[in-house]
Amino acid sequence: MRVAQGGDPRAFELLYDRHGGAAFSLAYRMVGTRAVAEDIVQEAFLSIWRSKVRYERERGSVRTWVLGIVHHRTIDALRRHLVHERRRASAEGIEERLDSGELTDVEAVRREEAREVRAALSALPGEQSRVIELAYYGGFTHTQIAELLGEPVGTVKGRMRLGLEKMRRELTGATA
């Protein structure tokens, strides 16, 4: 698809319609509050609209690109000042998850992909999946994770690398 950056609002709207849900889901998973997730997604999409970030086709799909921007912005937000906000996540409890009745074919495929990724994550040794989840979804730095777990930084970084390598093999069917 054409990527709307500072051009046609209708093309931009299409971009949001296709990827806004996944972007919001990721931000919400990371910060745990709808209001903060909304702010992050709005900022991320506006940065795309205002062409502050550019899509490079060789770096993968548009969806991956959009989610990468959202992930970076969410991490920035978490590290700047929102770390404590997200601790209230569990108190909010007004999630509107998609139920199976609302699934389109595309969404059904994505559900299946999600299952595969979760399976690959849960197949990892606990200490590897823990550091990956704390880093990617929690927005913690390697030093923060090392402090949380009482492990050396080198060990934490090693587990991240090993865990990703195992996930890669699981997802692509590659052998070691």
Place this chain on the structure above:
Amino acid sequence: MSRDHQEYEENVGAYLLGALPELEAEVFERHLETCSGCRRELEQLRVASEALPRAVEPVLPPPELKEALMKTVWAEAAEREEARPKRRWALPRLTPAFAAAAAACVLAIGIGIGIGVSQIGGGGGKTVAALVDHSRAPSGAASLHVPGNKQNALLMVQGLPNPGPGKVYEVWVQRGGQMQPAGALFSVGSGGSGSAGIPGSLKGAEAVAVTAERDGGALKPTQMPVLTVKLS
């Protein structure tokens, strides 16, 4: 592969997961420029890190998020358009539809009311220029963007006078000849520019109109519209 590869290779996973602090990430990126070994590993492991967002449980974003986002986008698009030497809505395309609408408008509204209609189609949605009462808004112009599904249209105005103390502009939707509140109020900035998202659907609507009403809005228009967008 660079000489300091061993020193940095453990950072590949942390970098992909966003776990390197900003400064360390920048240092690692500089290292990547010279280290083919780290670049190769990075590309291999990217498959795994880029799969992580797909594991997230889908949660519906609120419709207000898109409304707010598109409101800003349309307003900025209008500003850019305004900054160009020629204003699109100052020079509506003269089409048979325009001529017919203009003629109908003269009959319906009479002398003293400026007229301009243009439709910019494509992508299922359309943008319709408004008929502006130039006796009250001499430099006024407005357009309504109606998405293909007719949901959450966006009205953009420019050159409208301040509605007056304690007043705001209120948007109305005409159906069956009756004006109903659209649930959208707006004010204008120093240049008379403003915008309003119209919640809900415009299916079956004959027109969208704007009047100046007391702050908080009214249940029925208390004056003739300062602008009208004909939809049927």
